Amino acid sequence: MAVELKNIRKVFQSKQSTEKVTAVDNFQLKIKEGELVTLLGPSGCGKTTTLRMVAGFETATSGEIYLDGKDVVNIPANKRNTAMVFQSYGLFPHMTVVDNITYGLRFKKMSKIAISQKAEEIMQLVGLEGFGSRNPGELSGGQQQRVALARALIVEPKVLLFDEPLSNLDAKLRESMRDEIRKLQKRLSITSLYVTHDQIEAMSISDKIVVMNRGKIEQVGTPEEIYYYPRSKFVADFIGKVNFLPTQVEEGQNNSIQLVIDDKVINMEETEDLAVGESVVIVLRPESISLEKKGKGFLQAKVIRKTYLGSYFEYILDYKGNLITVHLTNPRHKYIFNVGEEVDIYFAKEDIHLIKEE
Numbered sequence: 001m002a003v004e005l006k007n008i009r010k011v012f013q014s015k016q017s018t019e020k021v022t023a024v025d026n027f028q029l030k031i032k033e034g035e036l037v038t039l040l041g042p043s044g045c046g047k048t049t050t051l052r053m054v055a056g057f058e059t060a061t062s063g064e065i066y067l068d069g070k071d072v073v074n075i076p077a078n079k080r081n082t083a084m085v086f087q088s089y090g091l092f093p094h095m096t097v098v099d100n101i102t103y104g105l106r107f108k109k110m111s112k113i114a115i116s117q118k119a120e121e122i123m124q125l126v127g128l129e130g131f132g133s134r135n136p137g138e139l140s141g142g143q144q145q146r147v148a149l150a151r152a153l154i155v156e157p158k159v160l161l162f163d164e165p166l167s168n169l170d171a172k173l174r175e176s177m178r179d180e181i182r183k184l185q186k187r188l189s190i191t192s193l194y195v196t197h198d199q200i201e202a203m204s205i206s207d208k209i210v211v212m213n214r215g216k217i218e219q220v221g222t223p224e225e226i227y228y229y230p231r232s233k234f235v236a237d238f239i240g241k242v243n244f245l246p247t248q249v250e251e252g253q254n255n256s257i258q259l260v261i262d263d264k265v266i267n268m269e270e271t272e273d274l275a276v277g278e279s280v281v282i283v284l285r286p287e288s289i290s291l292e293k294k295g296k297g298f299l300q301a302k303v304i305r306k307t308y309l310g311s312y313f314e315y316i317l318d319y320k321g322n323l324i325t326v327h328l329t330n331p332r333h334k335y336i337f338n339v340g341e342e343v344d345i346y347f348a349k350e351d352i353h354l355i356k357e358e
């Protein structure tokens with residue numbers, strides 16, 4: 001089922017004072033059938049509020065929400081054909097796993113046998129065979145999250161909503177559960193909206209990521225677009241580590257355009273939407289920069305910190321008072337630079353992404 005949010009705005013009115021909080025503002029989004037879209041952003045940026053409005057737990061102050069082309073703003077949560085998986089699992093502690101999973105079917109006209117067959121199928125799907133008669137307290141965190149997932153899936157929702165479902169799990173389990181959720185979501189081809197503040201989780205699970213900041217959308221794109229072509233410094237900074245080198249667009253020879261850093265010139269003939277005199281920021285990911293011995297590279301810098309991180313070394317360099325982060329992979333086969341060493345940094349023109357200074 002396709003989902004569309006048009007011009008959504010949510011203003012909370014404080015009960016204690018006259019203060020109003022605009023949690024979501026001018027929010028526009030289309031999710032195609034079968035797609036998994038993630039809302040990503042810092043705490044308080046409006047992710048959960050947006051998700052809850054799609055579920056029907058929260059009413060939008062203005063705007064429209066379409067599920068399969070139908071405006072659902074006035075349709076109650078239990079009639080929307082959506083199901084939510086919560087961070088806290090939301091399981092009933094005194095009910096067995098089977099009873100928890102089949103809770104949503106209790107008002108449906110289904111025989112006991114049909115319900116228990118369905119429960120078996122779903123438990124198999126999420127890897128919970130044999131756990132049906134336990135109580136949630138007798139399960140690990142990962143297993144409890146599977147129960148929550150099974151309970152959401154059993155009602156055959158057309159849209160699955162995930163509210164930070166993996167936050168309570170340890171790092172390793174989070175990774176494997178995230179892969180399982182993605183596999184299952186693809187297999188069932190179920191349209192999903194997923195909320196997280198963890199950028200790695202968002203990158204690995206999503207067809208598209210919506211980066212939010214203070215209730216507004218900063219950028220919508222595939223994980224690669226968001227990572228390598230961020231539209232703002234906020235997006236670049238929120239997703240992974242990044243370096244910013246401020247510079248200006250200058251006129252080169254034969255009407256060409258160039259960037260000048262120090263006394264080094266980068267010809268940018270292919271980027272047509274840059275105007276001479278414009279202030280821009282060069283965005284470079286740490287893995288796009290390499291280090292050379294002094295005199296062999298591009299810009300001169302000094303190593304001020306190095307950290308061994310297994311598959312790569314992280315170097316922090318001082319370049320004219322700016323800190324530059326560089327990741328050198330496969331460190332066994334590379335020269336190891338020392339703290340205090342003067343080095344040159346190098347990057348290829350193709351790895352440069354420019355953001356205009358606001």
Ligand SMILES: Nc1ncnc2c1ncn2[C@@H]1O[C@H](COP(=O)(O)OP(=O)(O)OP(=O)(O)O)[C@@H](O)[C@H]1O
Pocket residue numbers: 012013014021022023041042043044045046047048049050197
């Ligand atoms: N019921 C409410 N009453 C008043 N303000 C609220 C209410 N719910 C949320 N807010 C405010 O709306 C803004 C967005 O909250 P929301 O929970 O959607 O953010 P979030 O991005 O999901 O954050 P987190 O990652 O911390 O869960 C916040 O400023 C929050 O304080």
